[in-house]
Amino acid sequence: METRRIDHVVVVTPDAEGAAATFRRHFELAPSAPVVGSPALRIGGARIAFAHPADGSALAAILARSGEGMAEICLEVGSLPEAEASLRTAGIGFTVEAKGAARALAVDPGAAHGVRLTLIEGRAA
Amino acid sequence: MLSKIHHVGVVVRDLEQAYGFWRDVLGLPVMVVKTVVDQDVTAALLKVGESEIELLQPLSDRSGIGKFLAKRGEGLHHLCFETDDVDAELAATKAKGIRVIDEKPRLGLAGMICFLHPAATRGVLVEYAQPLAEERH
Numbered sequence: 001m002e003t004r005r006i007d008h009v010v011v012v013t014p015d016a017e018g019a020a021a022t023f024r025r026h027f028e029l030a031p032s033a034p035v036v037g038s039p040a041l042r043i044g045g046a047r048i049a050f051a052h053p054a055d056g057s058a059l060a061a062i063l064a065r066s067g068e069g070m071a072e073i074c075l076e077v078g079s080l081p082e083a084e085a086s087l088r089t090a091g092i093g094f095t096v097e098a099k100g101a102a103r104a105l106a107v108d109p110g111a112a113h114g115v116r117l118t119l120i121e122g123r124a125a
Numbered sequence: 126m127l128s129k130i131h132h133v134g135v136v137v138r139d140l141e142q143a144y145g146f147w148r149d150v151l152g153l154p155v156m157v158v159k160t161v162v163d164q165d166v167t168a169a170l171l172k173v174g175e176s177e178i179e180l181l182q183p184l185s186d187r188s189g190i191g192k193f194l195a196k197r198g199e200g201l202h203h204l205c206f207e208t209d210d211v212d213a214e215l216a217a218t219k220a221k222g223i224r225v226i227d228e229k230p231r232l233g234l235a236g237m238i239c240f241l242h243p244a245a246t247r248g249v250l251v252e253y254a255q256p257l258a259e260e261r262h
Contacts, residue, residue, distance in 0.1 A: 022246065028126075067248050070204055
């Protein structure tokens, strides 16, 4: 698998706009295009997204269990079909999810050492 | 000035086992492996574009990482921003009244580092790192 870069990390919070404002003020980061409707800030070639997750979602469960904090990392791969094949070959579970208009592979956190990890091909703003 | 995500820290139970996913499946090359004795942790930095994934294996359950693993299990631990002047960045942070863990930068795996208090940053444990000149990747 060719994994190219960190596209974004997701901070779960009950107050997405407030959390984005906190990070903008503390770290002087510039706003970027939203990530799947969530406010986001740019740092280098990556983004930090602040998500108030929908009830019943995996991120909502993380917020309820652990409180505000970093909950997901999204990596860009060269080819999603190749990534899918690599995961299948390695016997790693995943689900196919929509990330905005694009497809994403959500890797089984058990295989990713407790990390909620999504893989995308190119930008999925 | 903060320039990029230097790394994302991930706590794992066993570094060698973790390589099976992060290195062998995702294809991320291991750049550095070091044991930080005073923190009771062995850490590996795996390159991903301009950033890295830092895998942290505690060497005892008394260390901060060991306590994290015992309480929360494996998973995301911290977010590290790179700066070219960690002293100035930390001073500016403190001048804004932002609560910090480290009053002064110290030597860590990623260079000269310091941590901010997650209570000030929406539950995210934030680290600043100024890589040493000979260790820039």
